[in-house]
Amino acid sequence: MSVTQYEFLLPQLGYNYDALEPHIDARTMEIHYTKHHQAYVTNLNNAVKGTELESKSLDEIMKTAGLPMPVRNNGGGHWNHTFFWKLLSGNGGGLPTGNVLQAINNKFGSFDEFKTQFTAAATTRFGSGWAWLCKLSDGSVEICSTPNQDNPLMPDAQTCGGKPILGLDVWEHAYYLNYQNRRPDYIAAFFNIINWQEVENLYNAN
Incomplete structure (x- = not known):
């Protein structure tokens, strides 16, 4: 019986490059x-x-400890994006609803306080990286x-050791053409394009 070998492919974006304007410009996208x-x-x-990782899915690779750095960096880049x-x-923004909103309110007291703390995590990430909202095993959330x-x-x-349900790319390549060094402006714009229904779906999924 042959072992499945995965070829990782660029996924469909699902919208046009200009769909998120003016918050993220088409050229940057x-x-x-x-x-x-x-x-x-x-x-x-x-x-x-040619390695044993060739037979693993992307999720399986991400959950493997001790990855070689080329796999960790590029696998993480593929999964994260x-x-x-x-x-x-382009129709995002506003407030979350349902279980996500309840979990946010339970943890942070209000959506505004969640925004403040998420913005701080994204702003203070030194150099390149990501900010995350994760669902923990008890249903609570953590930044x-x-x-x-x-x-x-x-x-x-x-x-924070949970399942990611929201993530923000704060590498400069995600925002530099439009925002230059103004990462806080990019982070503020992000809240206008969040697909909260997808976040809710991720929260509710097993």
């Missing part, structure tokens, strides 16, 4: 998706070729951040 994300996919395929694109919508392309699925990453 095009470069981010076709150049940066594609590079992670290409490099990940090269990094796992695939996750990120689904969280964005954390990771360096580079690490994510909360990685067992040896320094995170």
Whole structure:
């Protein structure tokens, strides 16, 4: 019986490059998706070729401790961006609803306080990385951040240890064309394009 070998592919974006304007401009989206994300996919395929990781899915790889750095960095880049694109919508913004809103209110007291703390995590992440909202095993939520392309699925990453349900890319390539060094402005704009229905779906999924 042959072992399945995965070829990782760039996922469909699901919307046009200009769909998130003016919050994220079309040129940034095009470069981010076709150049940066594609590079992670290409490099990940090269990094796992001929290794035991070649037979693992992306989620399985992310949950493997002690990954070689080329796999960790490029696998994380592929997973993180695939996750990120689904969280964005030109019809996004506003407030979450349902179980996510209840969990946010239970943890932070209000949505505004959640925004304050999430913004702080994203703003103070030194260098490149990500800010996350994660669902913990008891249904509560927690904010954390990771360096580079690490994510909360990685067992040896320094995170809050839950399942990510919201993530924000704070690498400069995600915002520099429009916002230059003004990361806080980019973070503020992010709240106008969050697809809260997708966040709710992720929270409710097993």
